[in-house]
Amino acid sequence: MRSMSKIVDVVAGTLIAADGRFLLGSRPEGKPYAGYWEFPGGKIEPGETPFEALRREFHEELGITVEAATPWLTKVHVYEHATVRLRFYRVWSWTGEFEMREGQDIAWQVPGELTVGPMLPANGPILKALELPAVLAITCAHEIGEDVILASLAEAPPAAVLVREPGYQMEELARFVREVSARVRPAGGKVFANADPAWLEGLPIDGVHLSEARLMAMDARPDFEWVGASVHGREAKEKAEALGADYLLLGHVKPTPTHPDSAPLGWDGFECRLAEGCPLPVYALGGLSSADLADAYAHGAQGVALMRGAWQ
Numbered sequence: 001m002r003s004m005s006k007i008v009d010v011v012a013g014t015l016i017a018a019d020g021r022f023l024l025g026s027r028p029e030g031k032p033y034a035g036y037w038e039f040p041g042g043k044i045e046p047g048e049t050p051f052e053a054l055r056r057e058f059h060e061e062l063g064i065t066v067e068a069a070t071p072w073l074t075k076v077h078v079y080e081h082a083t084v085r086l087r088f089y090r091v092w093s094w095t096g097e098f099e100m101r102e103g104q105d106i107a108w109q110v111p112g113e114l115t116v117g118p119m120l121p122a123n124g125p126i127l128k129a130l131e132l133p134a135v136l137a138i139t140c141a142h143e144i145g146e147d148v149i150l151a152s153l154a155e156a157p158p159a160a161v162l163v164r165e166p167g168y169q170m171e172e173l174a175r176f177v178r179e180v181s182a183r184v185r186p187a188g189g190k191v192f193a194n195a196d197p198a199w200l201e202g203l204p205i206d207g208v209h210l211s212e213a214r215l216m217a218m219d220a221r222p223d224f225e226w227v228g229a230s231v232h233g234r235e236a237k238e239k240a241e242a243l244g245a246d247y248l249l250l251g252h253v254k255p256t257p258t259h260p261d262s263a264p265l266g267w268d269g270f271e272c273r274l275a276e277g278c279p280l281p282v283y284a285l286g287g288l289s290s291a292d293l294a295d296a297y298a299h300g301a302q303g304v305a306l307m308r309g310a311w312q
């Protein structure tokens with residue numbers, strides 16, 4: 001029988017450069033998984049907060065000082081050598097000159113286009129999350145009209161759009177998805193659609209988005225490159241993790257006409273729902289605008305999902 005080993009708390013950070021590239025480091029000789037690539041970081045020492053540990057590790061390993069960082073994903077992984085609880089941060093600004101103090105290599109990487117490897121086994125899904133943008137724009141043509149949305153997409157195509165049109169029948173949805181894709185994908189953006197996966201077969205999209213009810217009824221991951229899900233509580237969050245989803249939507253954070261009868265979570269409530277953190281990137285949803293992005297980051301979100309706010 002395997003003995004109960006204690007969990008080692010680790011903090012790791014991904015430096016985000018202005019051009020969107022991020023930093024990986026190689027693990028030095030003499031450590032488990034030497035030569036594998038990782039986000040710089042290390043074990044949290046007794047009495048340290050994760051942020052303090054992050055600052056210390058970056059200084060010890062790379063000689064730089066972390067100035068601004070926000071909590072991002074949390075993941076428990078069982079290795080042969082230890083069970084680790086990894087707290088990943090995104091580091092937005094730093095000072096000082098890079099100095100490879102452990103003889104390691106570093107590499108600036110483009111999300112989705114890795115040129116180094118192998119990665120530490122726990123890090124795969126984390127890297128996929130780096131491909132997601134800060135803002136997810138959700139369509140609401142049933143409220144503001146398709147014309148407004150299509151014109152906005154043509155003028156400034158967002159990096160990710162979720163087509164969500166609850167009143168549409170299959171043919172209507174397929175037509176609208178094609179219109180959206182034709183404007184978003186040539187510019188490099190991703191298109192997700194909220195519908196029965198069977199409705200979406202053969203459409204030019206990057207992923208399917210599952211409502212909470214559809215998520216709970218699903219017993220295998222739908223066969224799309226990206227799978228997202230809306231969740232409200234712990235049960236759905238865990239189901240989405242077990243299914244292998246790639247991102248979550250959680251709300252509503254602020255009052256919204258979509259849910260006039262239930263109280264908003266607020267930012268503290270949002271963070272509470274993530275409880276001990278989440279291995280999947282979570283977009284905050286509900287009554288938000290891009291002005292809320294800093295708050296969203298501070299509370300552990302991937303970014304903000306905007307419905308009306310995306311098209312005004």
Ligand SMILES: Nc1nc2c([nH]c(=O)n2[C@H]2C[C@H](O)[C@@H](COP(=O)(O)OP(=O)(O)OP(=O)(O)O)O2)c(=O)[nH]1
Binds near residue numbers: 121
């Ligand atoms: N730093 C870092 N560690 C990771 C990542 N992913 C991952 O599974 N780990 C694991 C590998 C290790 O078991 C543990 C981190 O330990 P470490 O060896 O870096 O710790 P440390 O810098 O404090 O080094 P040491 O003083 O113990 O030698 O977390 C990651 O992206 N970055």
Ligand SMILES: [Mg+2]
Binds near residue numbers: 040041042043061
């Ligand atoms: Mg380390």
